[in-house]
Every structure is written in C-alpha cells, then in structure tokens.
Amino acid sequence: MNIESIDLNLLVAFDAMMQERNVTRAGQRVGLSQPSMSHALTRLRQLCGDPLFVRVKSGMEPTPFALRIGPSVRAGLAVLQAGLEEAVAFDPARSERTFQILLSDLGEVVYLPRLMRHLKQVAPGIGLRILQLPRERYREALESGDADLAVGFLPGLAAGFYQQRLFSDYHVCLVRADHPRIGATLNLQQFTEESHIMIEPAGSRYSRAALHCSTTTLIEQYLEKLGLRRHIALRVPHFTIVPDILAATELLVVIPSTVARLMMPLRHVKTLPLPFEAPEFEVKQFWHERSHQDDGTRWLRGVFADLFMERRMPVPAPQSLQGQVSVVAVS
Structure with a gap:
C-alpha cells in the first residue's frame, strides 16, 4: 500500500469507526453524513484490500487487519494533531477550538x-x-x-x-420545604425510616470495591460502615429531574453541598445537615x-x-x- 495514495480524511473516518463501531455515529463524530461515511469506508476497503468492518448483531466489528492497524492510525493522528496545535500559538481571545x-x-x-x-x-x-x-x-x-x-x-x-x-465538599440532605414529618432538623431515625432518591450515574453502581465510584457510592459505603440502612425508593442516573420529584413527593435525597447551595433559591426544597458525620471528599x-x-x-x-x-x-x-x-x- 502506497501511503501517498491515502487521503488523510480516510484515516480520520477509519479511526472514528474504530471508536464507534457504527457508521452513523462515526459520521457524526467527524462531521460526515451517513452516505459520505459509507463512501469513505468503501474507498478504504479498496485501498487496503480488506473489508475492515463487518456487520454483526451489535453493530460493525473490525476485522483482524483493522485491529492491527487501528492503534498505529490513532497514534499517528494524535501526533499530527498535537503538531498542528503546537505550530500555532494558542490565543483564547481568537481561538475557535x-x-x-x-x-x-x-x-x-x-x-x-x-x-x-x-x-x-x-x-x-x-x-x-x-x-x-x-x-x-x-x-x-x-x-x-x-x-x-x-x-x-x-x-x-x-x-x-x-x-x-x-x-x-460534603453531603447534605434535601427534602420538600413543607415535608409533613421533617421540620428544621433531621434526626437519624427519620433519615433511616424515610424513603430516598439515589442518584446513580452510569458506570458507578454501588459495590463494596467500586473503583470508579461516585459521591453517592461514597455515602453508601459509609452508611454500611456505620451499620445504617435506608430505603431507596427511586434510582435515577441524572440529577436534573430530582428537584421536581422532591417537590411532588416526600422523598429525601443526599447530594453534595455545592449543588445544594445552588438550589437554595428554590422555595420548594430545604437543605438539612446529615444526622451523622459523613466524610468530606x-x-x-x-x-x-x-x-x-x-x-x-x-x-x-x-x-x-x-x-x-x-x-x-x-x-x-x-x-x-x-x-x-x-x-x-x-x-
């Protein structure tokens, strides 16, 4: 294969396919339509004399040849990108990066x-x-x-x-402002008897040895260490819906204090200290x-x-x- 015959854009498309394993998503990654991405793959297959990607149930699977050249292509593109960025002095006031x-x-x-x-x-x-x-x-x-x-x-x-x-930062508890059983303070009995919302980000599901844990996991590990249990009525992957749920229910949520302070203008929730000493993070x-x-x-x-x-x-x-x-x- 003569490297002079390869359009650099084809290698960019190949790298995107290696990362996404899907023609549409790979095209979106590099700013190509689905037909343009398919055309780029066809040209690459002809140049390489290899199918490069074959369709399987889960998407597009790279061939052994594609797996062999993939790391080198990615490394080469990274070196080129770094060289181009270093060649032009970065000016934040003018940059469109x-x-x-x-x-x-x-x-x-x-x-x-x-x-x-x-x-x-x-x-x-x-x-x-x-x-x-x-x-x-x-x-x-x-x-x-x-x-x-x-x-x-x-x-x-x-x-x-x-x-x-x-x-x-540290954790606090948020509840509805007019919660029928919780007033200006929160005691340990209320904390364990009330039902909670848990924010469980993708990839951070609680486990005792979670390496890639979230702040929620940190609290769960600490409660387990104290021998405390709480009832999780709802697990959600995102925080954005939580304030509306709090306003409409009697649920509690434990979140970082930084986020709670940003929510202080919301009149339908109130912030309470936890009834135990939780670790900072x-x-x-x-x-x-x-x-x-x-x-x-x-x-x-x-x-x-x-x-x-x-x-x-x-x-x-x-x-x-x-x-x-x-x-x-x-x-």
Missing part, C-alpha cells in the same frame, strides 16, 4: 453557568463539548484524546494522571500526559483553577510534581 470535558450532570450544574459567562467575556470563540460516559470509560477517553479534561470526584483516576485539587481536575504541555488545555485548566479552586496556589513545574498538582505512576 472546541474542548471536550468529562462532567457528571451534577458537575454541569456547578460549573457550566459560571464557566460559560467567563468564556463569553474572555474567549467568545471557544466551544465546549460536555461528555457523560460511564466512569470506567474516563481513563480510555483521556488516554485516547477523546476528552481533554475530567472534573469531579474520580478516585478511579488516581493513578497515571495529572491531577489538581479544586475544593473539598475532594473534587479535582484530571488530565493525561498527552495534553500536559498543550497550551490550549493548559489554559483551560487554569480557567477551572481560577474560577473554582478553594485556595489559589502556584502550580509547580512538572519536574517537581509537588503541592496541588501531582501525577501518580501506573502501578
């Missing part, structure tokens, strides 16, 4: 309003794509370059990634080594630090890896 950030919907509530107001003032051409993936896929997304940054309570990313602490931003020196993602990390870090501390040079920024070697 789109950054991809891994956030939970709780994170969306906390960060996006303030972040978007800030970007409108200092970087109006910058775009954000917010990704919500199962937590066990965060590592893959950061390593592959599909995500530039992940922000949240993410103990599953403790090894092998740069990380910067933003702030500490740290919210951090995480990024992969591949983007550590990139001017654009470095700027984005600085924006998050400026807007949301509890204490402004100098970021050390990569060689020292001390203080607020650290990277842990993969064991």
Whole structure:
C-alpha cells in the first residue's frame, strides 16, 4: 500500500469507526453524513484490500487487519494533531477550538453557568463539548484524546494522571420545604425510616470495591460502615429531574453541598445537615500526559483553577510534581 495514495480524511473516518463501531455515529463524530461515511469506508476497503468492518448483531466489528492497524492510525493522528496545535500559538481571545470535558450532570450544574459567562467575556470563540460516559470509560477517553479534561470526584483516576485539587465538599440532605414529618432538623431515625432518591450515574453502581465510584457510592459505603440502612425508593442516573420529584413527593435525597447551595433559591426544597458525620471528599481536575504541555488545555485548566479552586496556589513545574498538582505512576 502506497501511503501517498491515502487521503488523510480516510484515516480520520477509519479511526472514528474504530471508536464507534457504527457508521452513523462515526459520521457524526467527524462531521460526515451517513452516505459520505459509507463512501469513505468503501474507498478504504479498496485501498487496503480488506473489508475492515463487518456487520454483526451489535453493530460493525473490525476485522483482524483493522485491529492491527487501528492503534498505529490513532497514534499517528494524535501526533499530527498535537503538531498542528503546537505550530500555532494558542490565543483564547481568537481561538475557535472546541474542548471536550468529562462532567457528571451534577458537575454541569456547578460549573457550566459560571464557566460559560467567563468564556463569553474572555474567549467568545471557544466551544465546549460536555461528555457523560460511564466512569470506567474516563481513563480510555483521556488516554485516547477523546476528552481533554475530567472534573469531579474520580478516585478511579488516581493513578497515571495529572491531577489538581479544586475544593473539598460534603453531603447534605434535601427534602420538600413543607415535608409533613421533617421540620428544621433531621434526626437519624427519620433519615433511616424515610424513603430516598439515589442518584446513580452510569458506570458507578454501588459495590463494596467500586473503583470508579461516585459521591453517592461514597455515602453508601459509609452508611454500611456505620451499620445504617435506608430505603431507596427511586434510582435515577441524572440529577436534573430530582428537584421536581422532591417537590411532588416526600422523598429525601443526599447530594453534595455545592449543588445544594445552588438550589437554595428554590422555595420548594430545604437543605438539612446529615444526622451523622459523613466524610468530606475532594473534587479535582484530571488530565493525561498527552495534553500536559498543550497550551490550549493548559489554559483551560487554569480557567477551572481560577474560577473554582478553594485556595489559589502556584502550580509547580512538572519536574517537581509537588503541592496541588501531582501525577501518580501506573502501578
């Protein structure tokens, strides 16, 4: 195969198919219609002399040949992308770059309003794509370059990634403002006897040894340690519907205090301290080594630090890896 005969766009389409295993989704990923994506695959098959992808019940499965060349194609595209980005000095005021950030919907509530107001003032051409993936896929997304940054309570990313602490948080309980049995305080008996909503993000279902756990998992593990049980009447994957459910029912929900404070203007809910001492947790931003020196993602990390870090501390040079920024070697 003569590399000079290959259109680079065909390799981009191939890489998208390797990630999505679906023609329509792969086309959307690279901005091609379904017919254009199919045409690109046909050209690649002719050039490679291989079917590359075959249809199976779950979608499109790569052939052994495609699996062999896939990692090299992805690595080559990443090197090319990095080279192009480094060749042009990053200017946030003029850039039209789109950054991809891994956030939970709780994170969306906390960060996006303030972040978007800030970007409108200092970087109006910058775009954000917010990704919500199962937590066990965060590592893959950061390593592959599909995500530039992940922000949240993410103990599953403790090894092998740069990380910067933003702030500490703790849990509180939200209930309907006129709850018939709960007034200005919440005692332990009420907490265990009332029914609860659990926010259970994709990929973070509670288990005793959950590596990719959420803040909800943290609370469940702590309650188990105390020998306490609560009745979970409803499990939902997203937070956005919870305020309406609280207003219409007598259910309780345990959420981070940062989110609760943002909900304080809502008159139909009230915030109460938990009737036990729950552990605090740290919210951090995480990024992969591949983007550590990139001017654009470095700027984005600085924006998050400026807007949301509890204490402004100098970021050390990569060689020292001390203080607020650290990277842990993969064991």
